[in-house]
Amino acid sequence: MKKKKSGEVRYAKYGYIFSLPFVIAYLLFQLYPICYTIFIGFTDLQGAAPKPVHILDNPFQNFQQVLSAPTFQGALKNTVLIWLVNFVPQILLALLLTAWFTDRRWNIKGQGIYKVLLYMPNIITAATIAILFNAMFSYPTSPANDILLSLGVIKEAKNFLISKGITRGIVAFIQFWMWYGYTMLILISGVLGINPEIFDAAEVDGASKVQIFFQITLPNIKTILLFTLVTSLIGGLNMFDIPKLFNLGGPDNATTTTSVFIYNQAFSGSFMYNRAAAASMIMFVIIMICSAVLFYLLREKDGDGYGTAEVKALKKAKKGGAR
Template sequence: MRRKGVNYSRFGYIFTFPFVLAFLIFSLYPILYTAFIGFTDLQGLIPKPLHILDNPFQNFKDLLFDNPSFRKSLINTGLLWIVNFVPQIVLALLLTAWFTNQRLKIKGQGIFKVLLYMPNIITAGTIAVLFSTLFAYPMSPVNSFFEMMGWSDAPINFLQDKTIARGIVAFIQFWMWYGNTMIILIAGVMGINPALFESAAIDGANGIQTFFRITLPSLRTILLFTLITSMVGGLTMFDIPQLFLAGGPDDSTLTTSMFIYGQAFKGSYLYNRAAAASMIMFVISAVLSAFVFYLMRDRDAAKLKKIEKMHRKSAKSNQGGVTHGQ
């Protein structure tokens, strides 16, 4: 008698069930419920029946056109992300090229990597206290240093200057995350076929040529991942601006996440407006992510697929013509 084979595929469904269940309960349902709240009049701490507004998009309209604080938070969020991400990715790429250069053979790479990554594992609260102390007014290490160097005759209130405050927040974000970006890029370089670098060396390519002609193109997927995760993280920036300056001075470091938190859990508890703002940020994140995916697509592969599609259509039309002729 032939023995019946065992179907192991069902075990895959069993193992994935806890994740799917957790995702449905703790991710998908809150997202859908938040989207629904954005179209209602849900406000205040006292529970009351939900009513969809006569104009379902009224909350969204009020935020985009009648709420200067929300528009300011959008601008602040974009500025803070751009100012910290551009130097972050540049420095991370330079460090990656330095650490992975086989010609340099840097000793003690592990120690350097740990030291550069360390700011990422320090809690946001600790960093906020650290920089608050560094730039405190009137007495602080930075003010003392400025006076010692003769750059200032009187203490400077750094944290009350909008530009300086934004710059410090952006620097903190850069300082915390460039090490993480560097580690990801180094991991990506280690996954590149070493034969490519050996061939480049045999052909006489220098370090710069190798980096731009081999390393960067091979890191397309890793760079895409880094850009998307950094962008989403930047758009949801909350901890450092909140703990360091609480959005000040004069809302110059107010981010969209802080605005949403303030609308939902402070003052009049405008849950509907907070939900609408969350959905606006969700749409912005989705659109920007799609744009980045399109921008960093493999153009050669796309062209090849297009040519193959045209060939298939041509072959099908020719086959149809032959059949019709018969």
């Protein structure tokens, strides 16, 4: 057994000391609330006044009531619809901008300025953006009404915020506008990590820009795409701030997402904490299942280790260039 030398300083303990604030904060403000939420999902905890909490005779009663509630079903449909409407164009535009910024043949000048401008909506607070767009489409006077009236598109002011389709579209557009720049930067970072020699070889073999992008770039950023899909899925299914602040989930619950539903159950007069907790756990399970499916579909198959995808893509590019 080795003995500690006299005068020797052990620094390992300082790592534990410096990590203590994070561990304590995590235990108090994340792990404990999660465990407590799971617990009250099986109880009868309701009401603003404190009272004894009991586990239900049927522990899954809250889950059954939430799943059968039309408001939750509608909120889940709204959440999925708004996420799809904003994410599909978001990822397509991000891929297009990624191809544009990373194409060495074009050698775009001032890329940094463009990237900052495209990313800027992401750093603005959601509350600010929600209030801004609410004012832009308010009734009877708003910039949207003024522009459409001046162009003769409409004859009188229109109340956009009472239309379900328009309101959903605005919320989806806000989400798209806020996050496409972030997605673009993530994809650009993935493309910049690809070995440049692969692109050089493809260009020498006569591969076109389209062939290089689809047969070399995309296969080699599969992991980055997986990260983007999963994080967007988690954020989209937990969407709360924009739908809540823009139009309070209206009109007629058209923009009420599952997170807004959970908030309303717990804090909007009903104080049904047990049902809110059950809905939270249901969404957790849904997100876990969807994430697992994405991981399975985009998993690295046998023989697809680092470099293998590049070689396969290069062979495809060569074949395409030789035609």
